[in-house]
Amino acid sequence: MEQFIDYLPLFIPILIIQLTLAIIALVHVLKHPNYRFGNKYFWIIIVLLVQIIGPVFYFILGRGDA
Incomplete structure (x- = not known):
């Protein structure tokens, strides 16, 4: 538990x-x-289940023209 508390300042911004x-x-x-x-539906699943990389993939690969 002490290790988690030591790394907490790193985890909060992430x-x-x-x-x-x-x-x-x-x-x-x-x-x-x-x-x-x-x-x-595909992008909702990717964004919600694939932590930080999912939204980045959406903005790079999935976002279409407005």
């Missing part, structure tokens, strides 16, 4: 970044109907 990316990507997936690859 958790905040992950939650922010996931929320922004999820809102974008839900609002926009066009995707370069996949469909809405």
Whole structure:
């Protein structure tokens, strides 16, 4: 338990970044109907289940033209 408390200052910013990316990507997936690859349900699963990398993949590979 002490090791976790020692690393807590490192985990908090990573958790905040992950939650922010996931929320922004999820809102974008839900609002926009066009995707370069996949469909809405595919990207919702990727964004929510693949932690930090999922939202990044969405913004690089999945986001279509507005």
